[in-house]
Amino acid sequence: MKIKTVKPNDFERRYMSGIPAVFKTTHMPLQIFDIRETAGLISLPTPLYRPDYNFIVHLTHGHASQQVDAAVKHIGPHDVLFVKQGNVTALLETSDDVEGYVVVFEDSTLRHLLSKEKLIHLFSTGTVVTLPAETSHWLTPLFGLLTHELHQFSPDMAICYSLFQAALMKIIASDGGQHKSVTRSSEITFAFKELVYRHHVEQRAVSFYVDKLAVSVNYLNRCVQQTLGTAPKEWINKVNILHSQLLLQDFTKDIAAVAFELNYEDPGYFGRLFKKITHLTPSEYRASLVQSLS
CATH class of the missing domain: 2.60.120.280 (Regulatory protein AraC)
Structure with missing residues (x-):
């Protein structure tokens, strides 16, 4: 879904x-x-x-x-x-x-x-x-x-x-930097981000994006690290967890259901990754939503 x-x-x-x-x-x-x-x-x-x-x-x-x-x-x-x-x-x-x-x-x-x-x-x-x-x-x-x-x-x-x-x-x-030519690195990173936004739920493996972009793993790592300051795998995880916050706004779904919907087979792993990126557990994030609504 x-x-x-x-x-x-x-x-x-x-x-x-x-x-x-x-x-x-x-x-x-x-x-x-x-x-x-x-x-x-x-x-x-x-x-x-x-x-x-x-x-x-x-x-x-x-x-x-x-x-x-x-x-x-x-x-x-x-x-x-x-x-x-x-x-x-x-x-x-x-x-x-x-x-x-x-x-x-x-x-x-x-x-x-x-x-x-x-x-x-x-x-x-x-x-x-x-x-x-x-x-x-x-x-x-x-x-x-x-x-x-x-x-x-x-x-x-x-x-x-x-x-x-x-x-x-x-x-x-x-913009003061507008006369700088667009580098191959920024072009690859731009295309990588577009692909991640479209496919991150079904495809979390860096190899999928490497194949789509027809570049090597090392080259993609170098491009994304230079442009975004993070590794491709970390960027994919970050996008996934950000989008999990959308699903957690639906209080009819338990946290395990959200994890499964995002193709995480282990809800515990999903919870640890969520906390690593947001500094909150999924339950704490939900509690913050309730507080905001009240």
């Missing part, structure tokens, strides 16, 4: 107390939402979820905290947060004065708008990019134009894609 993913229209049903008019575009491959219209409707903190889409958050005022995989990212004015499809994420907190935009987009949109090199750069330089104030102010009216066009009765998607492409290129250009 595969871990459930959250689509844009699932998010509104699960985590929002009301549905603003802007959510009429949730069937489209590119969407944009004004944070002022949506932030107050979201019940915080949201549970961990895995989005079936990519999104970026551009804040112009206030601050917010978002968990992305195991890390909590704090963002403020002029910051752009990137969350890739397949990440485990949760919106933890927003200030009352938060302003900005959330842009939601599918992988196919990215591949259409960016070269492979730009795509890898976008999602390998860091989850949060702090923009110069001038660049942040440049993006705000552009996102306003994108919002206006997308919410027309019959939006011109060519115009929408061009506006979003300009925004992405501006963000990439603001």
